[in-house]
Amino acid sequence: EWTGTMCLTEPHCGTDLGLLRTKAEPQADGTYRITGNKIFISAGEHDMAPNILHLVLARLPDAPKGSKGISLFLVPKYHVNDDGSLGERNPIFCTGLEHKMGIHGNATAQLSLDGAIGTLVGEPNKGLPAMFVMMNAARLGVGNQSLGLTEVAYQNALAYAKERLQMRSLSGPKAKDKEADPIIVHPDVRKMLLTAKAYAEGGRAMSIYTAMLIDKALYHPDEKVRKDSDEIVGLLTPIIKAFLTDNGFAATNHAMQVFGGHGYIHETGVEQYVRDARINMIYEGTNTVQxxxxxxxxxxxxxxxxxxxxxxxxxxxxxxxxxxxxxxxxxxxxxxxxxxxxxxxxxxxxxxxxxxxxxxxxxxxxxxxxxxxxxxxxxxxxxxxxxxxxxxxxxxxxxxxxxxxxxxxxxxxxxxxxxxxxxxxxxxxxxxxxxxxxx
Structure with missing residues (x-):
């Protein structure tokens, strides 16, 4: 019924969260007044749900420097009354939307917190480990987002390659009843299609296997199986995030190339997959960080x-x-x-x-x-x-x-x-x- 965000990035710090400046001042009632600016917040502002719960990283007054001095706070867009109804507006406001290269279906907002009331999540100065529970889940999600783009770009390119007539096969006409052969007969077109297909099928196998390991890590009756499964999930998570997103960008580019000049224009839709795939190599920790x-x-x-x-x-x-x-x-x-x-x-x-x-x-x-x-x-x-x-x-x-x-x-x-x-x-x-x- 309500939606949530992860508010980490600030104008001067992205990957290096130890530099963040957003402040949290303790209040007598146990809450905190949070002041600062966040950017690149996915779904940071919209009217598609009655309330948005922002998970915000900020610093307490006596916090140590660097990443060890970060705490996590829950900051609602609207305060919640004791009976569960929505109360007054919390001073966390959208000050702008980023104009992005892709993923236009998800508004990415700049947020300003001006003494917004928040509640501490977990222990003081332990906000980063808490946030990483969600970050690791998001990294798996980002890998699968690229996997989806790989598949849809491949399916569209395959259909186009079977229909588009250009030139003749080097070994002789294959569609003798037509004025040219469909481009799927050309070896390099097949190479591009098969690259996308292989990246999709390998990525699906790895993602499904990892999902099974997560179930084992959470629910298996044998403690050693739980521990080993969790350990291998940790190993595979950066690979899913980085390898699948690198491959996804390559695959969508190949798909656009199959469409030729028609791929570079909006009408066929394949160029959108390229734009949408590019962000996955950047967010939730760049692929170099992975x-x-x-x-x-x-x-x-x-x-x-x-x-x-x-x-x-x-x-x-x-x-x-x-x-x-x-x-x-x-x-x-x-x-x-x-x-x-x-x-x-x-x-x-x-x-x-x-x-x-x-x-x-x-x-x-x-x-x-x-x-x-x-x-x-x-x-x-x-x-x-x-x-x-x-x-x-x-x-x-x-x-x-x-x-x-x-x-x-x-x-x-x-x-x-x-x-x-x-x-x-x-x-x-x-x-x-x-x-x-x-x-």
Whole structure:
């Protein structure tokens, strides 16, 4: 019935929330008067619900500096009376709407708090951990938002490619009754379509698996299963957020390219998917921040223990399917990368121990390698199921299509990992010893 917002960002601080200046003054009745300015607040102001509950990060008067001095407050647009009815307007007002590149369906507001009454949520100076419960859920949501854009852009591009006539196939006419062939006959058009399809199918498998792990982490009767599931969700969350959003932007761009000049104009609608997909790489923590979180905290922070737990899943699949000749095109590259990942992680970890900037220089490439490792695992599992179903006599084209997509993924997209590991290993000097180049 009511809606809510997350009020974190201020004009001078986005990712670095330790710089925020919004103040919270304690009142005699246990509430707080909050004063400050917030920007980029999704659904920050509207009349689609009677009330909006703003979750606001602010500082108490005696708060320590930095992120350890942030508290969380609940600030309603309208005060709530004891009987649940709405009371007076709280002085938190929209001072402007940002004019965005995309996502125009969601108003993003600038909010000004002028002594607005708020209630402390949780403990003083512990606001950031509380907010991160919602931030991590939002990161999973952002990844799935890009997944949805990947799928809808692919579906539209596929339909267009089957209808749009341009040129003839290099190997001879395919639509002899027409003046030209549909562009789906051209290899590079198929490459763009299959890239979007593979990113969508790999992303769905990873997201559904993560959703299952969340259920286990919350409800499984075995405490160890709950703990292990929660740990792997933590590992996969930055990958879902960053890998799926990077892939989503690439996929929507490919879809627009399939439409050619017609894709660049409003009428076909595909350019909207590109604009809408771009923000996902930025908000809820930029993708570079996700990469630093993955490599610095989730992996090196516990000496790779969580990564090893996921590695055991891969090892079990490799052992199960390693002697199956029909699975070799999927299992061999997956097993090789899993082996390389251990050495790769150890090498980056040692370099980062000597110079922490090495982690910053390698992290984005590292996350994409990790993303492909996870995708490779799920595509190999999907291929295994498809092969078994076909061997059992199934003629369902779903399984044939799944095999073809898996073959494309391992042949055309998975090999990106080799160049990514090479660039990550090149060291940080070629980035930081560049004062003359960036003068």
């Amino acid at each position: 990469s630093l979180d993955l490599l610095g905290r989730k992996i090196l922070g516990n000496q790779g223990a969580t990564l090893k737990k996921f590695g055991k899943l891969i090892a079990a699949l490799v052992e199960e399917e390693g002697v199956n000749e029909k699975m070799s095109e999927f299992i061999n590259p997956l097993g090789y990368l899993a082996d390389q990942m251990t050495k790769f992680t150890t090498e980056i970890g040692f370099k980062g121990f000597v110079n922490p900037d090495e982690v910053g220089g390698a992290s984005v490439d590292y996350l994409r390698v990790a993303g492909h490792l996870v995708f490779g695992y799920f595509f190999a599992r999907m291929a295994s199921v498809a092969l078994k179903k076909i061997a059992e006599g199934s003629t369902d084209p779903f399984y044939t299509a799944k095999l073809q997509t898996a073959r494309f993924y391992f042949a055309r997209l998975f090999p990106e990992t080799a160049s990514l590991m090479r660039t990550a290993r090149s060291g940080v000097a070629n980035l930081l010893d560049t004062d003359a180049a960036l003068a």
